Amino acid sequence: MNELALERVTDLKQVVNVAIISPCQGRYGGLEGFVLAIAKGVRTDQDVNLNLCFKQTDGFELGRDLETRVADSGAKVTFVRKASMDLVRAIWQADVVHVQNPCPDVVFMARAMGKPLLINVINYSRGGKSLHERLWRLCLGLGHRRFYISEFVRRTWEKSEQPWRNSRVVFPICDLSALEPLPPEQRKGFIFVGRWIENKGIDTLVEAYGRAGLDPQEWPLQLLGDGPLRQRVEALVSKLGLRGVQMPGFVDETEKGERIRRSKFAVIPPNTREDFGLVAVEARHLGVPCIVTRDGGLPEAAGRHSLICEPGDVEGLAALLKRASAMDAQEYASLARTTHESLPEELVAPSFYTKIYSELARGSRASVARG
Structure with missing residues (x-):
């Protein structure tokens, strides 16, 4: 031919x-x-x-x-x-x-x-x-x-x-929420979304939140999901006397997106060599900055504007929670905007x-x- x-x-x-x-x-x-x-x-x-x-x-x-x-x-x-x-x-x-x-x-x-x-x-x-x-x-x-x-x-x-x-x-490719980011002044606290299993870091996060000593009214911590570690997490929350921790369990996709966009930071602290990190992408899509551990491919998903500590480091994670809470309105608004705007170029x-x-x-x- x-x-x-x-x-x-x-x-x-x-x-x-x-x-x-x-x-x-x-x-x-x-x-x-x-x-x-x-x-x-x-x-x-x-x-x-x-x-x-x-x-x-x-x-x-x-x-x-x-x-x-x-x-x-x-x-x-x-x-x-x-x-x-x-x-x-x-x-x-x-x-x-x-x-x-x-x-x-x-x-x-x-x-x-x-x-x-x-x-x-x-x-x-x-x-x-x-x-x-x-x-x-x-x-x-x-x-x-x-x-x-x-x-x-x-x-x-x-x-x-x-x-x-x-x-x-x-x-x-992710089937991302149809919701839009909220103005920073309509956001409050931290959110964790995931399975409550070993090495996902939920117990590390609860300990770090306790050590950070933040105002539970201004900086509550939502723990979405469930799993075999629930009793351990509940016991730890009780032992540390934490008043700002909310545990609503599993929620549907619409409510999950709503709760994420009403949070100031998504916290994703595994110690398991994550292949990626879809929750980080979901949070960035809604303009919510991420606090993550240097674990596998997670920092890539969370983006260059995320706050990072080492896996399993309670003190390091507590320091990031305090750093996040100390940001003034202008600094946070800039971080939220760049977190959101940098995502489309990566997908x-x-x-x-x-x-x-x-x-x-x-x-x-x-x-x-x-x-």
């Missing part, structure tokens, strides 16, 4: 069939939110026909929360088993395969069928030499494009200062993925035409 004919073939406007494949335990979490946000964002694009496949992991049980989110997304969603014929069929019918984490069954089938492969890497490498780690590292090399959720995650896998060819860091829109899918499909079709 001559060059002119090849150019005509590759320039034809064709619908791109995309299979997004994501491992799933049946509950709604950060990964499910990410792929549903992509599906929701591109569903009206006439150039993309998207099939979102949740690949059931061991012990899968579909929860009402995920079921509701799927229905609300309006996207085409299917649930498939690992290495099943439904999964094979989804990959076979796709022009582009977009997998979340380098799952060996998906990667090997996609490459065997000659499908362009985009791999989103969500979890960091533990650095071991297990079969799991070796397989994932092998599969990473088979991707045509690799997107890492944070620079922290990328470096654990690629172990290099500079990204491999066709690798880059792309923050996850991508769903149209970004539409472009990537088209590029991968066009490259594949051009290769077929040349052959």
